[in-house]
Amino acid sequence: MNIARNPLLSLRLPVWRTRFVLMLIVAGFIGLAVRALYLQGLQRDFLQAEGESRYGRTLQMSAHRGMITDRHGEPLAVSTPVESVWISPSTTAEVAPAQRKALAKLLGIGEAELGRKIDAHDRDFAWLKRQLPPEQAEKVRQLAVPGVFIQREYRRYYPAGDVTSHILGYTDLDDIGTEGVELAYQSWLAGKPGSRRVIKDRKGRVIEDVESVRAPQQGRDLALSIDLKLQYLAYRELKNAVTLNKAKAASIVVLDVQTGEVLALANVPTYNPNSRGQYDTQKARNRAVVDLFEPGSTMKPFTVAAALDLDRIKPTSVMPTASGAIRVRNHTIRDAHPAAENLNVAQVIQHSSNVGTAHIAERLAPKEMWSVLSASGFGTVPRLGFPGETGGRLRSHDRWTNLDQATMSFGHGVSVSLMQLARAYTIFCSDGEVLPVSLVKRTEPVVGVPVISARTSQQMRDMLQLVTQKGGTAPLAQVVGYSVGGKTGTAHKVENGGYSAHRYVASFVGFAPVSNPRLIVAVMVDEPDPKRHFGGQVAAPVVSAVLTGALRMLAVPPDLPIPRSSTFEEIEGVPEDV
Amino acid sequence: MIRLNLVLLVVLVGCALGTVTGQHRARTLFVELEQEQRGARQLDEEWTQLQLEQSTWAMHTRIETVAASKLGMQVPPTERIQMIEPPAESVRP
Numbered sequence: 001m002n003i004a005r006n007p008l009l010s011l012r013l014p015v016w017r018t019r020f021v022l023m024l025i026v027a028g029f030i031g032l033a034v035r036a037l038y039l040q041g042l043q044r045d046f047l048q049a050e051g052e053s054r055y056g057r058t059l060q061m062s063a064h065r066g067m068i069t070d071r072h073g074e075p076l077a078v079s080t081p082v083e084s085v086w087i088s089p090s091t092t093a094e095v096a097p098a099q100r101k102a103l104a105k106l107l108g109i110g111e112a113e114l115g116r117k118i119d120a121h122d123r124d125f126a127w128l129k130r131q132l133p134p135e136q137a138e139k140v141r142q143l144a145v146p147g148v149f150i151q152r153e154y155r156r157y158y159p160a161g162d163v164t165s166h167i168l169g170y171t172d173l174d175d176i177g178t179e180g181v182e183l184a185y186q187s188w189l190a191g192k193p194g195s196r197r198v199i200k201d202r203k204g205r206v207i208e209d210v211e212s213v214r215a216p217q218q219g220r221d222l223a224l225s226i227d228l229k230l231q232y233l234a235y236r237e238l239k240n241a242v243t244l245n246k247a248k249a250a251s252i253v254v255l256d257v258q259t260g261e262v263l264a265l266a267n268v269p270t271y272n273p274n275s276r277g278q279y280d281t282q283k284a285r286n287r288a289v290v291d292l293f294e295p296g297s298t299m300k301p302f303t304v305a306a307a308l309d310l311d312r313i314k315p316t317s318v319m320p321t322a323s324g325a326i327r328v329r330n331h332t333i334r335d336a337h338p339a340a341e342n343l344n345v346a347q348v349i350q351h352s353s354n355v356g357t358a359h360i361a362e363r364l365a366p367k368e369m370w371s372v373l374s375a376s377g378f379g380t381v382p383r384l385g386f387p388g389e390t391g392g393r394l395r396s397h398d399r400w401t402n403l404d405q406a407t408m409s410f411g412h413g414v415s416v417s418l419m420q421l422a423r424a425y426t427i428f429c430s431d432g433e434v435l436p437v438s439l440v441k442r443t444e445p446v447v448g449v450p451v452i453s454a455r456t457s458q459q460m461r462d463m464l465q466l467v468t469q470k471g472g473t474a475p476l477a478q479v480v481g482y483s484v485g486g487k488t489g490t491a492h493k494v495e496n497g498g499y500s501a502h503r504y505v506a507s508f509v510g511f512a513p514v515s516n517p518r519l520i521v522a523v524m525v526d527e528p529d530p531k532r533h534f535g536g537q538v539a540a541p542v543v544s545a546v547l548t549g550a551l552r553m554l555a556v557p558p559d560l561p562i563p564r565s566s567t568f569e570e571i572e573g574v575p576e577d578v
Numbered sequence: 579m580i581r582l583n584l585v586l587l588v589v590l591v592g593c594a595l596g597t598v599t600g601q602h603r604a605r606t607l608f609v610e611l612e613q614e615q616r617g618a619r620q621l622d623e624e625w626t627q628l629q630l631e632q633s634t635w636a637m638h639t640r641i642e643t644v645a646a647s648k649l650g651m652q653v654p655p656t657e658r659i660q661m662i663e664p665p666a667e668s669v670r671p
Binding site: 079160208480481548 | 605608609612623626627629630633634639653656657659661663
């Protein structure tokens with residue numbers, strides 16, 4: 001039976017009703033199509049962004065700061081991860097009192113302070129505690145306080161602590177170098193954090209990499225020229241000398257003569273870069289590079305070298321020093337220990353005679369003396385690349401009076417840093433060339449700038465060796481088995497425009513072995529005990545101790561016969577092919 | 579005609595299921611990769627911490643005190659060191 005044909009069901013409906021329904025349906029479809037067009041076409045970008053934000057995330061990728069090592073790869077500054085806790089107060093609802101208490105206890109901050117930070121609802125961001133050790137941060141995470149987040153950061157550690165603090169400097173809380181090598185090589189060491197877009201699933205796992213917005217750039221490592229073993233040795237000896245001489249401060253620089261690299265550089269007093277908060281310019285200053293002093297007699301060899309190089313004198317030329325004084329322009333220059341007879345040039349160096357050096361300076365025109373001093377690096381920044389490095393003061397020769405020239409010949413009226421002084425001595429050690437110094441390990445051979453002839457340099461070495469021998473000013477600088485050359489310096493400190501009577505700067509610059517120099521050690525002691533203040537007494541023993549250890553560590557063959565001790569014979573009984 | 583359509587439908591469903599499983603497997607593998615990478619990073623960090631620890635233990639001052647006090651060692655004076663020149667033929671230029 002056909003339902004449609006059932007007369008009972010056949011209704012006579014007006015035609016408009018059918019049309020009306022049809023129109024409604026068509027209108028409905030048109031509405032849908034318009035809506036679809038609107039969403040797909042006009043609102044498409046907005047909706048896609050909204051959709052993606054439901055599952056897409058941009059992840060920050062942290063980059064750590066490069067490691068600083070010594071020349072053998074021993075770590076000197078290392079970044080390790082720590083966790084920092086921050087809060088977003090504006091999005092945080094109430095934090096329960098119990099949770100506040102627990103959080104304050106974990107972070108080690110006062111409850112009142114914590115409360116103030118949590119209740120500052122107008123702010124979006126506040127650090128609660130920075131640089132927590134990972135275990136402690138994990139406990140904070142377990143507390144699950146709403147609105148409290150943990151962020152990974154890096155903190156810098158310095159394993160050698162106060163021994164290397166002046167060279168390395170330190171970084172601030174944001175891991176940006178603010179002092180020393182950390183500052184000088186900031187762009188090399190710093191890492192650049194990157195980010196990438198990923199898709200996360202419901203459980204928060206990353207399931208797909210969409211794109212890498214910016215690849216993180218890890219910081220590069222930096223190998224310094226420092227030899228940590230030597231650095232320890234230099235620091236220890238320097239510290240002992242400061243205690244022994246009741247000095248105010250002291251610095252030491254050890255240079256490799258062959259490469260111009262700085263093998264050790266230490267200052268006392270120092271500080272521990274691992275415990276922050278204590279900042280004292282007295283302790284934080286890298287005196288060897290930043291501070292200036294009047295070098296005194298350690299300058300004499302340069303005047304003598306200038307005169308020797310121009311053939312104005314010979315090592316055997318005799319200077320009229322017997323009077324013990326010389327008058328220059330109404331001033332009398334005297335010797336601390338007047339010689340009984342006239343000294344020759346070698347003896348002038350050996351006994352450190354001011355009068356003798358002033359006589360030698362008289363044979364030079366101001367420009368001739370100035371050019372050797374200037375070429376040796378006095379008055380110019382040594383370009384070590386260290387922040388705050390100073391170039392000292394060397395006045396231009398056209399304004400020198402006779403008196404200026406005479407006093408400058410024995411190191412007064414000029415100021416230098418210890419680094420400059422050590423560097424200048426390379427002209428006596430590398431056949432008359434001054435070498436550029438470096439705090440970073442060198443990979444290429446170094447090119448020096450000639451200042452004096454190789455012959456003059458050789459003659460100077462022989463004369464400077466006399467200083468550490470019997471009758472010289474620094475027999476305490478001797479090293480068993482090695483010939484040592486060098487020059488002492490003892491200067492009154494400059495104070496209120498004049499010279500202080502009882503404050504001294506004692507210095508010694510030594511090199512060894514004289515036959516084929518390998519190391520230069522420069523030591524400066526600031527305000528040693530006035531009773532015992534000569535460079536030969538205060539600074540020379542430090543140089544001797546450092547050279548003894550350093551030459552052994554570097555396996556430099558001795559150039560002098562070594563006195564055999566009786567106990568050594570027993571060891572010699574061992575068969576030779578062991 | 580209908581039969582062909584049915585076959586194509588089966589193939590289509592098969593492909594769709596394949597895509598789904600493929601995608602799922604790719605994601606699980608990716609999660610694994612992520613985990614391994616995180617592990618690598620953690621090991622890296624542990625390594626720097628160990629390096630730090632090692633250099634703290636190997637501090638020269640510490641070694642010196644331990645060697646001198648516990649082991650009774652001392653630095654030999656120069657006169658007790660014998661320098662051995664390498665034989666001429668083994669010296670490299």
